[in-house]
Amino acid sequence: MSASVVVEEPSAVVEWVTRAYLGLLIGGFALIPAYLIAYFHVFQNPALTFENHAFHEIAIASATLEGLFVAYVSGRCYFSSGEPLLRWLTLGFLAFVLIYALHGAFTGMAHHNIWLFLLYGPASRLAMAVLLLVGLLAWHQPPDPVETRRAPQRWFGWIGLFLLIDVAVAVIAYSPVASNLAVRVSMEGGALLVSSVNVAVMLARRIRSPLMKIFGISVTSFALSSLAFILARPWNHMWWLAHAIFAAGFFLLSYGVVQAFRTTRSFSTIYSQEELMARLAEAMARTESALQELKRTNLKLEHLAATDPLTGAANRRQFIEMVDAEITRARRGGAPFSLLALDLDHFKAINDSYGHQVGDEILRGFVQKCFDAIRPYDGVARVGGEEFMVLLPQVALGVAQSIGERIREAIANGVFGGQAGKSVALTVSIGVSQYGRDGDTLDAILRTADERLYRAKHLGRNRVVAA
DSSP: OOOOOOOOOOOHHHHHHHHHHHHHHHHHHHTHHHHHHHHHHHHSOTTOBOOOHHHHHHHHHHHHHHHHHHHHHHHHHHHHHOOHHHHHHHHHHHHHHHHHHHHHHTGGGTTTOHHHHHTHHHHHHHHHHHHHHHHHHTTTOOOOOHHHHTOHHHHHHHHHHHHHHHHHHHHHHTSGGGGSHHHHHHHHHHHHHHHHHHHHHHHHHTOOOHHHHHHHHHHHHHHHHHHHHHHOOTTBHHHHHHHHHHHHHHHHHHHHHHHHHHTTSOSSSOOOHHHHHHHHHHHHHTHHHHHHHHHHHHHHHHHTTOBOTTTOOBOHHHHHHHHHHHHHHHHTTOOOOEEEEEEETTHHHHHHHHOHHHHHHHHHHHHHHHHHHSOTTSEEEEOSSSEEEEEETTOOHHHHHHHHHHHHHHHHTOOBOGGGTOOBOOOEEEEEEETTTSOSSHHHHHHHHHHHHHHHHHTTSSOEEOO
16 A cells, blocks of 8 residues: 655645845845845945056956866867857857957056056957847857867867957057047946846846856946946056956856866756755656556557557657657757667578577567667667667766667667577677757768768678768
8 A cells, every 4th residue: 555645745835935046145145246246346445456467467367267278168068069149158268268358468567558458358248248148148048069169260260359349449449539538438338238138138138047047147247347437547456346346257257168078068958956956846746647647658658559569669650759759858958969870780591590580589689688788768660570669868978878788789689589499699780879969850860870880880780880
C-alpha cells in the first residue's frame, strides 16, 4: 500500500508577496552603487583627489586582459550554441577592450591633453552598451547557422570599426570641440541612457532566466557607473568610485559568461540548483498523476500504431514527430540535441545464413541493448530493415559520440539469437550529428548522420563517426 504525497499549494496572495519580495531584493542589490553615489555626492568633498598614474595604468591593463579572456570565452560559447546574444556579448567585450585599453595607455597624457586621456573611457562604455542592447533585442532568436559563426570577415569588419572609433576619439581629443565639457558628458550620458534602455527592455519582456538576471544587474552597474562619471571630476573619489562600480558590473557579467561556458554554453538554458531541486520536488509530488498520464499516452501511441511491432522501438513516423518537437524546443532557446544513425553490419548475410526467425530475434535483442545504454527519455526508432535512429535530447556532439561508443561496445560484446538455438556475433556502425552544429533542419541533421554512418561503413564497420 503506497502513501500519496499531498502538497498544499500556497495561496495567490502568498505567491504574489514572495515574488514581489524577491524582486525587491534583486532590485535593492542592483541599486547598491546608487546608494554609494548618493553618499559621495552629498557628504564627500569633490576637491579631494587621489592621482596615481601607475595604479590607474595597472587597473586598466588588468581590466583589458580580463576583457580579452571573457571575449574569448564568450566567443567559444557562441561558436558552440550559435546564440545571437552571445555573438553581441563577444563583440561588446571586444569593443570595450580595443577602446578602453587606450584610456590606460594615455594616462600619462592627463597633464598634456586630458581629453585624449578621458574620452576613451566613455567611448568604450557607450560602444559596449549599444552592443549589449542589440544582443538583448536578439534574445531567443534562432541560432546562427554553423557555417556563418566563424566567418572571418564578420569579425574583422567589427574589429576594424572599433579601431576606427579609436581614431575618431583621438581626432576629437585634438580638436577645439574637445574642450567643451558637453562632448564627454554626451558620451557618458549616451552610455547611461543605452544601459537604462537595456534594463527597461529586460523588464518589459519579462526576461527572468538566472544568467539574464546577472546580465541585468551588470548593465544596471554600467548605467550607474556612467552617472558617477558624470558627477565626478578626474582623480577625485567619485571618479574612482565610478571605476569600481563599472568593474563590479564587468566582473559579474564575466561570471555569467563563464557559468554559461562551464554548463550549457548558452545564456537561455541554464538553471540554478534551487530551480532544479524545486522541479524535482514538484515531479515527486505529482508522480501518481504523471504515471496515469503516461498510461493514457501509451494507449494513444498504441492506438496510432506508433511503435514497430517486432522490436518495440518507435516507427519512422513517430521518430520524425519526436525530432520535430526537439527542433521546436531548441529554436525557442533550448539546449542542442543529437542523433545517432545505426546500421547492423552484414545483417543480410546473417538472415541468409540463419533464417529470418534468428534475424528477428537479433533485432529485438539489439533494440533492448540500445534501450539499456541510453536514458529513459531518449528515443530509439526502427527506420528500415536493419536501420535504426536514436534521439538524444539536450546532448551535445561529444557526449553523443560517447553514448554511441557505449552502444557499439554493448553490441560487439553481446551474444544474439541464443533463444533460437543459434548464437550470432554482431557489430554495428554508427553516425552522429548535432542540431545547430550540423544544420538546423530535420533533413540536414538526418543527412549528416547518414553520411557519417556510411563513412563508418567505408572505414571498416564496427565504429562510431562523429565528424
